[in-house]
Amino acid sequence: MLARRNPQLNAHGELIHLLSIEGLPRAILTQILDTAGTFLSVNDRDVKKVPLLRGKSVFNLFFENSTRTRTTFEIAAKRLSADVINLDIAKSSASKGESLLDTIANLSAMHADMFVVRHSESGAPYLIAKHCAPHVHVVNAGDGRHAHPTQGLLDMYTIRHYKKSFNELTVAIVGDIVHSRVARSDIHALTTLGVPEIRAVGPKTLVPGDLRDMDVRVCHDMKEGVKGADVVIMLRLQNERMSGAMLPSAGEYFKSYGLTEEVLARAKPDAIVMHPGPINRGVEIDSRVADGAHSVILPQVTFGIAVRMAVMSILAGNDA
Amino acid sequence: MLARRNPQLNAHGELIHLLSIEGLPRAILTQILDTAGTFLSVNDRDVKKVPLLRGKSVFNLFFENSTRTRTTFEIAAKRLSADVINLDIAKSSASKGESLLDTIANLSAMHADMFVVRHSESGAPYLIAKHCAPHVHVVNAGDGRHAHPTQGLLDMYTIRHYKKSFNELTVAIVGDIVHSRVARSDIHALTTLGVPEIRAVGPKTLVPGDLRDMDVRVCHDMKEGVKGADVVIMLRLQNERMSGAMLPSAGEYFKSYGLTEEVLARAKPDAIVMHPGPINRGVEIDSRVADGAHSVILPQVTFGIAVRMAVMSILAGNDA
Amino acid sequence: MLARRNPQLNAHGELIHLLSIEGLPRAILTQILDTAGTFLSVNDRDVKKVPLLRGKSVFNLFFENSTRTRTTFEIAAKRLSADVINLDIAKSSASKGESLLDTIANLSAMHADMFVVRHSESGAPYLIAKHCAPHVHVVNAGDGRHAHPTQGLLDMYTIRHYKKSFNELTVAIVGDIVHSRVARSDIHALTTLGVPEIRAVGPKTLVPGDLRDMDVRVCHDMKEGVKGADVVIMLRLQNERMSGAMLPSAGEYFKSYGLTEEVLARAKPDAIVMHPGPINRGVEIDSRVADGAHSVILPQVTFGIAVRMAVMSILAGNDA
Numbered sequence: 001m002l003a004r005r006n007p008q009l010n011a012h013g014e015l016i017h018l019l020s021i022e023g024l025p026r027a028i029l030t031q032i033l034d035t036a037g038t039f040l041s042v043n044d045r046d047v048k049k050v051p052l053l054r055g056k057s058v059f060n061l062f063f064e065n066s067t068r069t070r071t072t073f074e075i076a077a078k079r080l081s082a083d084v085i086n087l088d089i090a091k092s093s094a095s096k097g098e099s100l101l102d103t104i105a106n107l108s109a110m111h112a113d114m115f116v117v118r119h120s121e122s123g124a125p126y127l128i129a130k131h132c133a134p135h136v137h138v139v140n141a142g143d144g145r146h147a148h149p150t151q152g153l154l155d156m157y158t159i160r161h162y163k164k165s166f167n168e169l170t171v172a173i174v175g176d177i178v179h180s181r182v183a184r185s186d187i188h189a190l191t192t193l194g195v196p197e198i199r200a201v202g203p204k205t206l207v208p209g210d211l212r213d214m215d216v217r218v219c220h221d222m223k224e225g226v227k228g229a230d231v232v233i234m235l236r237l238q239n240e241r242m243s244g245a246m247l248p249s250a251g252e253y254f255k256s257y258g259l260t261e262e263v264l265a266r267a268k269p270d271a272i273v274m275h276p277g278p279i280n281r282g283v284e285i286d287s288r289v290a291d292g293a294h295s296v297i298l299p300q301v302t303f304g305i306a307v308r309m310a311v312m313s314i315l316a317g318n319d320a
Numbered sequence: 321m322l323a324r325r326n327p328q329l330n331a332h333g334e335l336i337h338l339l340s341i342e343g344l345p346r347a348i349l350t351q352i353l354d355t356a357g358t359f360l361s362v363n364d365r366d367v368k369k370v371p372l373l374r375g376k377s378v379f380n381l382f383f384e385n386s387t388r389t390r391t392t393f394e395i396a397a398k399r400l401s402a403d404v405i406n407l408d409i410a411k412s413s414a415s416k417g418e419s420l421l422d423t424i425a426n427l428s429a430m431h432a433d434m435f436v437v438r439h440s441e442s443g444a445p446y447l448i449a450k451h452c453a454p455h456v457h458v459v460n461a462g463d464g465r466h467a468h469p470t471q472g473l474l475d476m477y478t479i480r481h482y483k484k485s486f487n488e489l490t491v492a493i494v495g496d497i498v499h500s501r502v503a504r505s506d507i508h509a510l511t512t513l514g515v516p517e518i519r520a521v522g523p524k525t526l527v528p529g530d531l532r533d534m535d536v537r538v539c540h541d542m543k544e545g546v547k548g549a550d551v552v553i554m555l556r557l558q559n560e561r562m563s564g565a566m567l568p569s570a571g572e573y574f575k576s577y578g579l580t581e582e583v584l585a586r587a588k589p590d591a592i593v594m595h596p597g598p599i600n601r602g603v604e605i606d607s608r609v610a611d612g613a614h615s616v617i618l619p620q621v622t623f624g625i626a627v628r629m630a631v632m633s634i635l636a637g638n639d640a
Numbered sequence: 641m642l643a644r645r646n647p648q649l650n651a652h653g654e655l656i657h658l659l660s661i662e663g664l665p666r667a668i669l670t671q672i673l674d675t676a677g678t679f680l681s682v683n684d685r686d687v688k689k690v691p692l693l694r695g696k697s698v699f700n701l702f703f704e705n706s707t708r709t710r711t712t713f714e715i716a717a718k719r720l721s722a723d724v725i726n727l728d729i730a731k732s733s734a735s736k737g738e739s740l741l742d743t744i745a746n747l748s749a750m751h752a753d754m755f756v757v758r759h760s761e762s763g764a765p766y767l768i769a770k771h772c773a774p775h776v777h778v779v780n781a782g783d784g785r786h787a788h789p790t791q792g793l794l795d796m797y798t799i800r801h802y803k804k805s806f807n808e809l810t811v812a813i814v815g816d817i818v819h820s821r822v823a824r825s826d827i828h829a830l831t832t833l834g835v836p837e838i839r840a841v842g843p844k845t846l847v848p849g850d851l852r853d854m855d856v857r858v859c860h861d862m863k864e865g866v867k868g869a870d871v872v873i874m875l876r877l878q879n880e881r882m883s884g885a886m887l888p889s890a891g892e893y894f895k896s897y898g899l900t901e902e903v904l905a906r907a908k909p910d911a912i913v914m915h916p917g918p919i920n921r922g923v924e925i926d927s928r929v930a931d932g933a934h935s936v937i938l939p940q941v942t943f944g945i946a947v948r949m950a951v952m953s954i955l956a957g958n959d960a
Binding site: 376407423429431 | 683684685686687689708711712714715917918921938941942944945
């Protein structure tokens with residue numbers, strides 16, 4: 001049974017936590033994307049609030065600092081009329097030596113309804129979901145190298161918005177695949193939604209051969225990787241990768257794997273270019289591409305709010 | 321007259337500030353506990369908001385960092401529909417050399433309705449209450465070693481919840497009594513509510529003999545101190561005490577004053593174990609006790625929100 | 641046409657951004673002051689909220705830390721029922737190397753309605769206003785040495801409140817004129833509103849002769865500068881000025897340019913004393929003056945909330 005294998009679902013197969021896209025059935029992904037569509041219009045309205053989470057307390061538990069991601073969840077929760085409590089955990093109880101599970105037990109006892117969790121260790125949101133009170137829903141806002149499911153879902157929303165269906169697409173994901181939770185979430189989502197060709201493009205240090213286990217075609221040549229693609233998802237190159245043994249330099253990287261207009265010309269004529277942000281102009285992407293006609297980087301941000309509203313409202317409606 | 325002796329009460333003996341439990345009449349403590357009871361059900365509801373503080377501005381003035389305490393006040397205020405402004409004062413005006421009273425005068429001029437004050441110096445909330453505009457209510461969220469009245473009140477709520485009445489109880493408070501504002505607030509509250517036996521248990525460095533002035537029985541032996549107790553309140557052992565001349569080591573302390581199942585067996589069979597949190601597992605309390613059947617540590621947290629809602633709503637209803 | 645020369649106004653001459661008082665027509669200034677008057681009573685009410693910005697998202701973008709200014713905008717926005725998102729930008733994307741304009745584009749894509757911007761570089765709010773989405777309004781909350789228009793406007797509100805009209809006044813601005821965005825904003829506002837005599841008073845290092853271009857009378861003698869003034873605006877002396885070559889010492893400065901009762905006696909008998917805060921007692925102003933009968937420093941703070949509510953509500957009502 002699904003419910004046994006996947007702690008994200010209740011006995012009726014409904015979503016009670018969003019921890020990872022891995023293992024979620026296609027119907028749930030589609031439900032989230034469809035619901036997000038109904039919220040897009042809310043964000044365009046003059047009064048951008050709906051009362052779906054009125055009186056609910058959403059706790060942003062950021063064990064790792066990320067102002068941008070926290071902001072998107074904070075906006076989404078406030079537009080659903082929730083009360084939002086931001087906890088910069090790194091600075092607080094953790095420094096007093098309290099364990100993660102004691103912190104969670106305490107916050108649950110305050111009648112929290114939802115924890116949005118960002119943590120540098122893979123699996124932390126699973127641990128929290130396993131131990132928190134049954135009335136609390138957990139949303140993974142990025143854990144280590146493991147998953148970033150709302151980013152994956154907003155990427156799917158973006159692709160569906162521009163390409164209508166998934167089942168004839170070629171999607172190239174370019175960059176530091178091995179360290180990227182975004183890449184992992186995208187690959188699981190694309191696979192579940194039926195994308196026939198997913199390519200992982202980058203140098204051998206960042207795109208190892210064993211990714212083939214994930215139903216991904218590995219390409220170490222950029223032009224080859226982008227050729228004929230409907231969707232090009234560029235990943236952010238973390239600075240710490242550039243100064244180590246992994247990569248020669250930002251300039252060298254750009255020469256080999258940066259997305260320029262010249263490279264993009266190999267993709268389909270109506271290809272879209274995506275990026276989870278913040279972008280490194282001139283490192284992984286050329287400004288002319290980032291700001292060009294194929295770029296849907298800013299619409300991704302807009303869709304991201306709607307997708308997070310969708311996830312929170314679906315979770316709030318389902319009991320453990 | 322009461323009003324003259326106690327700056328917390330107006331001429332009609334009504335609560336206008338909560339600065340300390342010391343000097344508050346039993347009727348006020350009972351009013352707060354009774355009101356908290358009505359809010360407990362609010363926290364269980366689907367929509368956890370009541371409009372009692374709608375349009376009021378509650379300022380959390382934390383001159384000393386305490387994410388956990390700030391969070392409980394923030395939640396309580398938001399569930400009362402107040403607007404909450406968090407001010408991390410340590411980082412702001414104070415660093416520009418502005419005096420405490422100038423900061424307070426400025427915030428009062430912004431039409432603040434309530435200041436929740438945490439300060440490392442004993443008496444700071446009194447100073448603020450004395451100098452702020454008459455329409456502003458002050459709640460002490462912990463000042464130096466002096467008082468932490470809402471913690472004392474939530475402890476009383478917890479005791480009354482499980483023990484029904486106070487007048488036949490034996491309450492043991494264990495640990496660093498001398499540096500603890502929680503202990504002081506508890507002792508005042510327990511005395512006012514008619515608890516016949518209050519024990520202060522710990523080593524001589526942390527529980528000096530002159531505590532006897534506070535109507536407390538001092539015990540330097542743990543088993544003796546816990547024997548026959550209805551309520552055992554464990555205090556958090558601050559790390560800074562452990563590395564000084566005061567205590568040999570955390571391990572030694574635990575051997576002498578840690579609460580284990582074996583020690584707890586000396587208390588009444590239906591004894592409850594309390595702790596203000598965050599707990600130091602294996603330092604002042606054994607995990608089997610903290611997570612065991614006698615522990616009411618998490619219910620304390622839940623009651624704490626209701627007690628803070630009660631305090632704020634009572635204050636908001638009374639004029640200076 | 642005005643609209644061409646001033647990015648703050650739309651084609652109908654209505655205010656769409658508040659970047660600087662410079663270049664704003666008198667009618668706009670008067671509209672803001674009149675609107676602020678209607679909000680003053682709101683701040684005195686029991687329920688201090690009006691629904692004018694309900695469902696709007698106001699982002700406080702503080703690239704430079706200023707808890708006090710951020711708080712006044714946060715309160716103003718919440719009293720207008722807006723959702724407020726505080727972004728401490730210094731700590732976030734900027735540190736990931738994202739450009740200012742990319743940050744702004746991203747936040748715009750989240751359907752922000754208003755950016756309140758504080759930045760250490762003059763002109764940053766202009767850059768943001770120029771590049772943000774057309775539905776976003778920008779309020780300058782202080783940029784470098786350039787402008788602090790809401791402070792200027794609340795100063796004008798204060799003067800009008802106590803002096804009724806502008807056209808027969810003598811206003812002395814005392815202190816570090818050259819580095820002060822408050823002074824610049826005040827001078828532009830006073831000029832536009834028809835004040836016949838504006839004096840800039842201070843030492844040559846802080847009040848250079850070429851200020852005369854701004855229609856200001858420069859005085860290097862304090863008694864001369866204050867003589868016969870209806871309004872004395874004291875500026876805060878930044879600590880960093882005191883330790884350099886610019887000034888001998890705080891004590892010396894106070895002797896020459898501090899506002900004492902003796903000096904104030906040279907002004908009109910009904911003169912008012914203003915200060916943007918936080919005040920340095922004994923550096924630029926004597927405590928007897930700061931707390932005395934002529935001081936309107938705290939009413940300035942109160943008026944400041946109403947003025948910021950006025951600016952935000954006017955902006956929200958006008959389309960680009």
